[in-house]
Amino acid sequence: MTLSIVIPVFRSGRILFDLYDRIAATISQIGIKDYEILFVEDGGGDDSWEIIQRITEKDRRVRGIRLSRNYGQHNALLCGIRAARYDVIVTMDDDLQNPPEEIPKLLAKLSEGHDVVYGAPEREQHGFLRDWASRITKYALQGAMGVETARKVSAFRAFRTDIRKAFEGYRSPLVSIDVLLTWGTTSFASVAVKHHPRQSGVSGYTLRKLIIHAVNMITGFSTLPLQVASIIGFIFAIFGFSLLGYVVVRYLASGGSVPGFTFLASIIAIFSGVQLFALGIIGEYLARMYLRTMDRPPYVIHLQTDGTKYLKGGEDGNPD
Template sequence: MLISLVVPCFHEADTVRRFHDRVTREIGPLAPTTAFEFVYVDDGSRDDTLTHIRELAATDARVRYVSFSRNFGKEAAMLAGLRHATGDAVVIMDADLQHPPELIGRMISLHAQGHDQVVARRNRTGDRFTRALTARAYYRLVNRLVDVEFVDGVGDFRLLSRRAVDAVLRLTEYNRFSKGLFAWIGFPTATFSYENEVRAQGRSKYTFGKLLNYGLDGVLSFNDKPLRAALYLGLALLTVAGLYTAWIVGDALVNGVDTPGYVTLLVAVTAFSGVQMVMLGVIGEYVGRIYYETKRRPHFLVSETDGEPHTRPYPGPAASQLMNDSLVEPVARTTPAA
């Protein structure tokens, strides 16, 4: 059995070699029965990440790599890795060593028991109280809205069988939210918990703004309930306005016309304007997603690679369509001359 290790990298020059050495040590005892390949995806790093990956590819025949023309984001990097992986199963993990390589063997063992997805769920040990509280509140709210279940602590660190990988590759939408896509495809799934490790080097690339946008992507990618909520809110406001109008007219008929309430009018106009802007924003988010989908731009552009996307037949886009995202010829497995 061949296991592909898909590793998105962005500014990981200080850790990618350490990651490779540690994973190599961990998978060594599994070698008699399991073969491995590494698929590194350089997401447009501006440091020496690509240089280190080239050197790894030159010294380890199991290493393959893809390098983007610029930073397209982790979602695109994972998609590229899945397209280039040739294994019977794929393990997705980060290069910062927060995903313990020691768990790879456990994932393979659970996969052998018939599970198409083996998910490592990190606990919240060591997290700040506010962050843990915010995460729990987010998942509780989101799971009331979306059509799939999001589990707190479950991320991209998982093993996917070949048929699970092929199913994910059939989902070609431009606005990708992999955590939701993995839940959407289903298949028998095993989940176990682990304690998250401290980053080996540097800081997380996810700022508060990026996390907020990522959370909104999760809400908007798997349901249309915000649009339905806008409709219900509009109907409710229309009902309130009708009742208020009837009360004002009735009061004027009984007691006569009084001096207009300018403060009340100002507050009402401001409040309704705010509601309208929020609803327009919700509609705009969905329209914007449709706009990007209709452009049919590739998810990423490849500037350098040492191989072509995996072309094993599966029901979904033709291999030629998958190649649209790989617009360069494969290069030799050597470091280019200075």
């Protein structure tokens, strides 16, 4: 087995040496000789890139990619995944919440014949609000991945590199690696792994950002909201026709108008609200179509290094 380990880096310079040492020790213990570590620096603005350069000079199996600005975790992961050279890819965060010593568990499960294996935390250590926000994003994934698989999703994952062929032409700036993986396979599995408290700094994922990420996944990779809007519209149309029938029957029976301005006003408000809700969903899809027609890249590479050379590069890691 050959292995590529992809790690998006954001303001974690203080622990990168420790992360590298633990990964190298773990891979050495399981006897994999052909491997690489790809650090993708996502415009954090600290000294992470300088430390990555020092690590690449120390070990030629380490490669560094520096994005031109902060694009987000999933965009940075997509960049690293496309740059990976070996047969199996492992992705993990840079904060040591996923212990590198758990990588063999993922690889062992993957060797059973699965295409994607997630490291499901035995007990998450994010904090109350972050845990709930993570659950929201997992619920958003259920439509694309299935209930059981979505519940086990995490940033600690291993998958076969061939799967990336399914999304090699993907260019949207809105990226969800977990959804893209569903484009290439339905063979998912998970294994319980340890999950430690964050070793340094604070997470860049706030509750607001995670909710926005969930909305982006729902509207960017699924037509479910449009279907929900259609069903709601149909239900309220039936309700409106029923109410019209009641008014006509009441008028014919009593020979006068049906009293109740407040009731009538509330019905109008409900229908107006439903219409605006449906228009809002349609607007979200139009916005995503607009972004795709702009052909904005999901990331742009500023520099690459493997310890021996420094290259300026564009999207997908191709040197200019």
